[in-house]
Amino acid sequence: MNIAGRFAKPRPDPADIRPHAVIIGAGVGGLATGALLGAKGYRVTIVDPLDEPGGRAYAHRQDGFTFDAGPTIITAPWLFENLWRDCGGKLSDDVELRANTPFYRVRFDDGTVFDYSGDRTAMEAQIGLIEPQDVAGYRSFLEESRRIYEVAFEQLAHKPFHSLLFTAKTLAGLVRLGGYRSVYSVVSKHFRSDKLRTLFSFHPLLIGGNPFSATSFYCLIAHLEGKYGVHHAIGGTNALVRGIASLVTRNGGSIRLRETVREIETEGRRATGVRLASGERLSSDIVISNADPATTYGALLKSHPRRRWTDAKLARGDYSMSLFVWYFGTNRRYDDVLHHTMLFGPRYRGLLDDIFRKHRLAEDFSLYLHRPTASDRSLAPPGCDTFYVLSPVPNLASGTDWSEAAERYRQKIEARLHETILPDLSRHIVSSRIATPLDFRERLLSWQGAAFALEPKLFQSAWFRPHNKSEELDNLYLCGAGTHPGAGLPGVVSSARIVADLVPDPARLLAGTWHRQTGETHL
Structure with a gap:
């Protein structure tokens, strides 16, 4: 099922004189920003290379299974309730969130099980x-x-x-x-x-x-x-994405899919718009990037002289780990497996040293297993289960050849799941796909294939993180996981609200545009 046509809108009416905001990326941060700016009075255009909105929160649909590609744990539901309220809607009219009890089950390497909850x-x-x-x-x-x-x-x-x-x-x-x-x-x-x-x-x-x-x-x-609490969305996390996308289009915004921004065009200290891979230029009053900040500065602004986020500084940054994700469907149900399960391996500090410091793909791993059909059977055919299993791995600084390593790594994970909580797994797999750090780099345009942009260390947080109001251009803003306050659904929605509060009032921008057109300079 392709839902892209549901969000794409015709090119804007030339008579629409609202100030124009171009947003690079239709991830949750970009969509939430677009929704808030539309409600504020901007004409919004969101551009994304994928065929559906979501970015990391995309959904893969194959063989009757629906696989959330990325985030699956929803906390702070009131942030989404406030987003809908401020865009003139009500969350419950578009998306149903349900609590997980317990939040997740943790299985230690020796078989000890702990049910983590708010009780x-x-x-x-x-x-x-x-x-x-x-x-x-x-x-x-x-x-x-x-x-x-x-x-x-x-x-x-x-x-x-x-x-x-x-x-x-x-x-x-x-x-x-x-x-x-x-x-x-x-x-x-x-x-x-x-x-x-x-x-x-x-x-x-x-x-x-x-x-x-x-x-x-x-x-x-x-x-x-x-x-x-910890919540999930009925229909998967991507149902929440589709709901936010609908907030954008309800206020007259446009989501242009399968289109890639190649460059942020500038004039002095101002962004004048973006140039697409097709060669088309979109002029704008403000530009918001939901892309990885290293990609924003190192690729989209590579021709612009930068004072802080230079190529040398970007190269010195410590980037987050990446992820290996295996999505699979089974022709049987595993009803003793919860919605969220953490399976810790034999090492903790040593494994994290390999991932973050040594950039080495280890032989052992810890896993997060997502079984959304524990709560929502609509995500798989009758009698079947939908899963994804995620393993933190080094980003592409490791030099791992994932075209060679991926299947061997998947088989090891399959064997581990078989011997722990999914017996006879190999006999029941009927749908399968994988994502590696290469997908994060090539498909999601993430620097070094890092899954979460800059690592959230003290001196890469708050003021030290790429600012929501760009240090390089007066009318460029950043939202999403790579800017303040950071990754995770609460973080990226908070970044959208920060940007919505920082941008100029559209009425003042509109007045300034009119004055410039008449030869006056009151703004």
Whole structure:
């Protein structure tokens, strides 16, 4: 099923004099930005090379199965409720979100199973079975997570860090929160058990961070999940994408699919529009890039003299890991497998060192298994199951030849799933496809095939991350995983709201356009 035609709109009416915003990329960040700008009074055009909206949140449909390509864990549902409200709609009219209970099941390498949830009594009972003394540590960790959340998320996640003055004003509070520490070091302060240290520190991996180097601000995820729960969308995460895309088109926006931006055109300190691979030029009043910032600056602005995000600086950046993802459908159901399962391998720190520091593809792995048909049978044919299994792997700095390594790696993962939670798997596979770091580079235009842009370390976060208001051009803005506040669905939606607050009021822009046309310069 191809749904692209549902979103593509005819070329805009020349009589439409609203200020024009061109958005590069129809990922969740670009779509949310487009929806907000349309509601604000802009004429919006979103350009994307794929055949459907979504970017990393694309959906593959084959053999009767629907595979969410990327994000599957939805937290902070109120962010989406607010997005719909501000665009004149109601989330529940377009998308149904349901809570997952438990959030996910964790299986350690020795077979120990832990059901992670927001039920503190159940959590403490399981913790007590592993290490009784860590029950108190769990309570103190949640308290620290709450304190971090209230500052790093509630106060700062929706604020732009493009001002040194603002950064300086917030610095003292950030230091008090201990942002210079890693997630793992904070977790280790509260827990004695290595298993529990792993359990409560792995969350940064869901947004591209190494728990041993990611800033401790990401400890807020524990409180975020506990407060709002973990949810999924009926129809898959891409149903949420399609809902946001409809917000764009309802306000007269256009989503141009199968078209690639080759260059952001500039004049002095201003972007004048974009040039497509076809040679067509789209002029605009403002440009927003939902692309990887390294691609934005290193490819789309390669001819523009840059002061901060130079080629040398981009090359020095530490980029997130990539992902190996195997999507598969089975002709039987595995009803004892939950919607979300984490399967930890024999190593933790050593494996992450291989992935992030040594850029070496290891023989062992840890896995995330997604079985959405545990909650939504519409995503597979009757009596069947839809799965994807994800393994964090080094980005393309590893030099791995994935054209040769991919099938061997997939077979190892298949064997591991067979021996742990999916018995007789090979006999029941009826649909299969894979994605490797090459897909992230070639299909999603991600720098070095990194799945989450720059790694979220302290000195690659907040002010040190590519700003939402570009440092290079006065009317270029950035949204999505590679800018502040970072990856993950809450992060990219927050980045969209930041951009919507930063752009000029369209009424003032419209007045300025009129004055320029009449030879006056009042703006």
